[in-house]
């Protein structure tokens with residue numbers, strides 16, 4: 001029988017069926033950060049358990065990491081980092097900590113270090129573990145008690161998901177990026193529209209993407225509610241994973257495989273998108289307008305829209321390009337890879353950040369930072385007035401370190417979540433591609449990067 005890529009991955013990792021209908025799956029690789037692992041190690045300690053396969057785990061410091069300097073910015077973050085290091089030393093687990101040339105945001109570091117390959121099952125106490133789907137690997141986020149379970153047994157209790165296929169056919173217009181594809185998909189399917197599903201992306205617009213672009217798509221697919229995102233492994237994926245040969249299994253869906261749900265999206269119809277609201281599906285094309293509450297039909301939808309507009313401080317009908325920004329942030333596991341920095345630098349080169357705008361760039365990893373510096377990108381950014389951070393981490397993607405946006409501060413951001421308070425209490429996030437953030441930083445307001453490049457914005 002024809003099987004989907006998702007079913008092949010699950011079948012290949014199934015250890016046994018459990019009496020209640022769930023199954024036990026084997027975890028090839030498990031990643032930890034300082035934020036979601038402490039209780040798991042305490043749990044092991046209390047039960048007197050050992051880590052069963054220390055070499056199949058990796059720890060990376062990222063969420064609470066300061067990025068202006070190497071040293072932790074406060075005692076609480078220092079404690080989290082020190083704890084993780086001590087736990088890793090004790091159990092013989094690899095640790096990429098402060099000053100390690102391999103340190104960075106976990107989902108940037110793992111592919112960079114060649115630790116993901118097609119056909120793997122990867123777990124991590126972080127929802128954006130879906131990123132590895134770009135390699136035809138099954139990656140998903142787990143909770144703290146599950147982290148403990150993986151440490152002790154290298155397995156997890158797992159429930160098979162339903163399958164969704166999202167086909168993006170055709171060619172993107174110039175200036176439209178992977179970030180716009182995934183924001184479009186989220187707009188069409190809805191935030192939470194893939195709850196209970198594993199989402200497979202296919203179509204020529206997907207396979208035309210670089211590995212960085214595919215990672216952006218699978219990373220942000222978790223905002224659909226899907227607990228897995230997948231792209232079939234092609235030559236590009238094998239090469240990027242450092243695997244030169246194909247293994248016995250083809251990590252792609254079989255011809256004729258059936259899905260529980262299918263969406264078709266025309267790539268040519270996608271414009272650069274920006275979010276206007278407080279959910280990643282509240283987005284609109286850059287040449288559009290802030291939506292009108294009266295266009296909603298149900299009282300519930302009207303109230304939700306009104307609340308989002310109120311939080312965002314926007315007026316219905318306002319042109320998106322009239323929205324002035326206070327800050328610009330390029331970073332996060334969605335968009336801080338070298339390809340993202342190059343795209344932003346191309347926009348910024350020879351220009352100056354608008355007077356009132358505070359513009360920050362945090363490379364996704366130390367390795368990415370060094371590569372960017374070797375290419376002279378840091379000079380381009382610094383000369384334009386960007387704050388080029390010397391250290392890597394999650395930074396302003398979420399308000400969990402010393403980069404916290406102020407009440408009412410409006411940001412153009414290359415990140416993935418725009419919930420109330422995500423980047424700081426009362427902070428207003430507009431999600432978009434890194435090139436769009438760069439263009440907004442220079443212009444001082446949201447702008448179509450294509451018009452900006454042509455000089456017609």
Ligand SMILES: CC(C)[C@H](C(=O)O)[C@@H](O)C(=O)O
Nearest residue numbers: 035036125126127128141398
């Ligand atoms: C802190 C962590 C658990 C969280 C996640 O799971 O995604 C964070 O990385 C995020 O992006 O919100």
Ligand code: SF4
Nearest residue numbers: 128332333394397398
């Ligand atoms: S960069 Fe943002 S989305 Fe990614 S792991 Fe860190 S906090 Fe989560």
